[in-house]
């Protein structure tokens with residue numbers, strides 16, 4: 587296995603979008619944990635379950651106030667974690683051929699964070715890389731979600747690192763997808 591040269595400025599943020607109950611690890615996180623285990627020990631990793639965060643519904647103030655106050659509570663934590671990471675990994679099952687709602691709510695906040703005075707969100711996001719680790723029943727029908735994430739990355743000028751997909755279902759089903767498990771072991775070591 588090849589090793590990544592560790593840059594002291596690098597850190598990975600894993601944002602999980604599964605809505606499994608607390609304490610029940612889903613397939614996507616299982617696959618992502620295998621990918622993360624290959625990263626150098628000294629490279630910081632932070633894991634956040636978006637479904638366990640208190641995320642407010644997004645309000646579009648673009649053409650009224652035109653800017654947003656600094657976020658508070660879990661939104662402030664998510665903004666800080668997002669800005670602190672060099673690499674963001676969306677750990678995302680496919681829900682209805684699309685982005686699960688906890689991730690969608692988080693993504694909508696990017697539109698607010700772009701308009702929080704002093705944050706410089708867009709320019710700072712352009713320095714980051716975006717990865718996706720996903721599971722669902724069917725790879726081809728995951729494509730719309732992958733396209734959405736790629737377009738989000740492109741909108742902010744992030745480096746798109748592409749998706750790793752495994753066949754999910756009941757918890758641990760992904761462990762039977764030997765191709766995905768093997769691919770996971772080197773997925774995050776690219777680039």
Ligand SMILES: Cc1cc2nc3c(=O)[nH]c(=O)nc-3n(C[C@H](O)[C@H](O)[C@H](O)COP(=O)(O)O)c2cc1C
Nearest residue numbers: 604612613614679681682683721722723724754755
């Ligand atoms: C609300 C919901 C919608 C889903 N929609 C799809 C879908 O559109 N296509 C698909 O292949 N699987 C779909 N699935 C199945 C999940 O993608 C699959 O079970 C996945 O492995 C769950 O990830 P997790 O175990 O990490 O929670 C859906 C599951 C749920 C709960």
